[in-house]
Amino acid sequence: MAALRRTPPALVAGKYAAIAAYVAFALFPLYWLLKIALTPDALIFSDGTALWPSELTLDNFRTVIFQSDFMAYFRNSVIVSLSTAAATTLIAAAAGYAFSRFAFRGKRWVVALMLLTQMFPLLMIIAPIYKLVAAIGLLNSLTSLIVVYTAFNIPFATFLMQSFFDGIPRDLEEAAMIDGCTRLQALRVVILPLTLPGLGATLGFVFTAAWSELLFALMLINSNDAMTFPVGLLTFVSKFSVDWGQMMAAGVLALVPSCLFFLFIQRYLVQGLTSGAVKG
Amino acid sequence: MSATHAEHAPGMPRARLARAWLRYAVEPYLYLSPALLLICFVMLIPLAIGISYAFQSINLLRPFDAGFVGLENFETLVGDGRFWTAMSNTFWWTFGSVTLQFGLGLGLALLLSTQFHGKRLVQALVFLPWAVPTFLIALTWSWLFNPVIGPLPHWAAALGLLSEPYNILGDPDTALWGPILANVWYGVPFFAITLLAALQSIPSELYEAAEIDGASRWQCFTKITLPFLGPMIAITVMLRAIWIANFADLIYVMTGGGPANSTQILATYVFTTAFRKLDFGYASAIAVALLGVLMVYAVILLVVREKLVRV
Incomplete structure (x- = not known):
C-alpha cells in the first residue's frame, strides 16, 4: 500500500x-x-x-552450570524432548502419509477422532494419567513423560505432515512404482528427500512443545533425579527465591534451545502460512 | 512387460482382487495404527476414565473412602464459592487476553504488511516471544512485577498508576492483570502471524482500483481489509478463546491462583485440586464443568460461523 x-x-x-x-x-x-x-x-x-x-x-552462569543440578535437569529435558520429537515425527509421518495418499473406509472418523483430542481440556486427563502411570510403576521416569508427550503431539504433527505430503505430487511415487519400486522403496528414494524440510519443521515444533510442558511433568515427576528443566527451575524458585542472578541465568539457559529452533523456523513461518491461506 | 500389462487388464483373478482390497482397506490402517493406539491409550481412554472420576470419591489422601457417589461432587461444586469465582475469572482472563492480543496483533500485522527498512529483522524480533517456553514467560514476568528486581512497579509508580512501587501480583484487586499482560506478550505474535497471512491473501488489485477511485486510507481499511478479514478473524478469535480458557501454565506459575483465590481460573482450579489436594474426584468434576462451559461456547461459535458464511 x-x-x-x-x-x-x-x-x-x-x-x-x-x-x-x-x-x-x-x-x-x-x-x-x-x-x-x-x-x-x-x-x-x-x-x-x-x-x-x-x-x-559470568559468575551466575558458572554457578548454575558447575555447582547446581541444573545441568542434570537440562539433560533430562533434552532426552525427553528429543525422544518425543523423534517418536512423534516417525509415527505422525506414517499417519500423515496414510491421510495424504489413501482414500479409505472410516477416514472421516479417524480425522474426527484426532480433532476431538484437540478440543477437550487436556487437564481433564491429568488425574487418570497419574493413576495409570502409577499403576504400571512408571512415576518419576522419563519414559512415562515421553509416551504421554508423544501421544499429545501426534494429532497436530499428523496434520502438519499430511500437508507436507499433499504438497508432493503423487505422480512422482507412482512413476517410481511403475518403474518397479515397491512402495517402501519409492518412499525412501523419491518422497523422503523431498519431505526432509517438513520432517525438520515437525521435529522442531514437537521438540519445543515438549521442552516447555510443565503441568504433566509436575504431576508425574517429583524425584530430583528425573526432573525436567521446567520442574527443576520451578522447584528451585519456590525453595531459594532470593538467588535472583542464578535463577535468571538458568532461565537464559532454558531459552537457548527454543531460540535456536526459532531462528531456524522463522523464515518459513509467514511464507508457509501465506501459501496455505492462498490455497484455502 | 506384456505380462504386467495383462495383470492390469479388466477381469482380474480373485487373488489380485484380494491383494487390491488389502492395499486399499488394510494398508492405510497399518500406517495409522501406532498413532491411533497411542491416542486411544493415552488420551481417549483416560478421558473416559476422567469423566467417570467426576462421579466418584477419589482422594489419594483418603484411600479407603473411595467409590461411586453419584452427583455428590457436583452438588459440592454448586455451593463452592471458589468455583464461581473461578468461573468469572475464566471469563475475564479469556476476554482480557484475547481482546488485547487481537488488538495489538492486528496493529502489528498491518505494520508488517507495509514496506520499511529492516523489515526481515523486525519480523524475526517481534515474533520471538512466541518461541519462549511458557514456564519461562511466567517466571520472567513475575520477576518484572517484583519491586525488588523488576522495573515495572517503579515505572508504574512514576507514571502515577500505582501509589507506591508494590507487587501487583500480591494485590487481589490487580493480580489478574499480571498473567494477562504476560499472556498478551506471548500471544501477540500468534495473531500477527495469522492476520499477516490473511492480509497477504487479499488481492492487491483491489487496493489499486480503490486508489484510482480516490479512496482514502481509512476507507481502504474499512471497505476492503475488514470485510475480507472478517470471517477469518471471527473464527481465529473464537478458537483462540477456547485455547486461552484452558491455558493454566502462566497463572499457575505466576500466582498459583492466589492471592485469596483472586486469579484462580477453572483450569488452574482443576490442576491445584488434583496436584496439591490430590482430590481427583472433585478435580474431575470441575474439569467436566469446564468442558460443559466450553461445549456451550462451541455451539455458539458454530451458530455464529453459520451466519458469517451465509453473508
Whole structure:
C-alpha cells in the first residue's frame, strides 16, 4: 500500500515509532532476564531499575552450570524432548502419509477422532494419567513423560505432515512404482528427500512443545533425579527465591534451545502460512 | 512387460482382487495404527476414565473412602464459592487476553504488511516471544512485577498508576492483570502471524482500483481489509478463546491462583485440586464443568460461523 501512494512524513515517522515500540515490547522482558543474569549479586539491589548493569559477570552462569543440578535437569529435558520429537515425527509421518495418499473406509472418523483430542481440556486427563502411570510403576521416569508427550503431539504433527505430503505430487511415487519400486522403496528414494524440510519443521515444533510442558511433568515427576528443566527451575524458585542472578541465568539457559529452533523456523513461518491461506 | 500389462487388464483373478482390497482397506490402517493406539491409550481412554472420576470419591489422601457417589461432587461444586469465582475469572482472563492480543496483533500485522527498512529483522524480533517456553514467560514476568528486581512497579509508580512501587501480583484487586499482560506478550505474535497471512491473501488489485477511485486510507481499511478479514478473524478469535480458557501454565506459575483465590481460573482450579489436594474426584468434576462451559461456547461459535458464511 505504502509503495503506491506518497506517504506524508509524519505518518512515516509514526510508523517507525510504532515498529520500534513493538520491538521494544517484544525484547524488553528477555533483555531484563539477561541483564539480571549478568549482574553481580552484590549489585542487584543498588542497580535497581538502571537499564544497563554497572558491571558484568559470568559468575551466575558458572554457578548454575558447575555447582547446581541444573545441568542434570537440562539433560533430562533434552532426552525427553528429543525422544518425543523423534517418536512423534516417525509415527505422525506414517499417519500423515496414510491421510495424504489413501482414500479409505472410516477416514472421516479417524480425522474426527484426532480433532476431538484437540478440543477437550487436556487437564481433564491429568488425574487418570497419574493413576495409570502409577499403576504400571512408571512415576518419576522419563519414559512415562515421553509416551504421554508423544501421544499429545501426534494429532497436530499428523496434520502438519499430511500437508507436507499433499504438497508432493503423487505422480512422482507412482512413476517410481511403475518403474518397479515397491512402495517402501519409492518412499525412501523419491518422497523422503523431498519431505526432509517438513520432517525438520515437525521435529522442531514437537521438540519445543515438549521442552516447555510443565503441568504433566509436575504431576508425574517429583524425584530430583528425573526432573525436567521446567520442574527443576520451578522447584528451585519456590525453595531459594532470593538467588535472583542464578535463577535468571538458568532461565537464559532454558531459552537457548527454543531460540535456536526459532531462528531456524522463522523464515518459513509467514511464507508457509501465506501459501496455505492462498490455497484455502 | 506384456505380462504386467495383462495383470492390469479388466477381469482380474480373485487373488489380485484380494491383494487390491488389502492395499486399499488394510494398508492405510497399518500406517495409522501406532498413532491411533497411542491416542486411544493415552488420551481417549483416560478421558473416559476422567469423566467417570467426576462421579466418584477419589482422594489419594483418603484411600479407603473411595467409590461411586453419584452427583455428590457436583452438588459440592454448586455451593463452592471458589468455583464461581473461578468461573468469572475464566471469563475475564479469556476476554482480557484475547481482546488485547487481537488488538495489538492486528496493529502489528498491518505494520508488517507495509514496506520499511529492516523489515526481515523486525519480523524475526517481534515474533520471538512466541518461541519462549511458557514456564519461562511466567517466571520472567513475575520477576518484572517484583519491586525488588523488576522495573515495572517503579515505572508504574512514576507514571502515577500505582501509589507506591508494590507487587501487583500480591494485590487481589490487580493480580489478574499480571498473567494477562504476560499472556498478551506471548500471544501477540500468534495473531500477527495469522492476520499477516490473511492480509497477504487479499488481492492487491483491489487496493489499486480503490486508489484510482480516490479512496482514502481509512476507507481502504474499512471497505476492503475488514470485510475480507472478517470471517477469518471471527473464527481465529473464537478458537483462540477456547485455547486461552484452558491455558493454566502462566497463572499457575505466576500466582498459583492466589492471592485469596483472586486469579484462580477453572483450569488452574482443576490442576491445584488434583496436584496439591490430590482430590481427583472433585478435580474431575470441575474439569467436566469446564468442558460443559466450553461445549456451550462451541455451539455458539458454530451458530455464529453459520451466519458469517451465509453473508
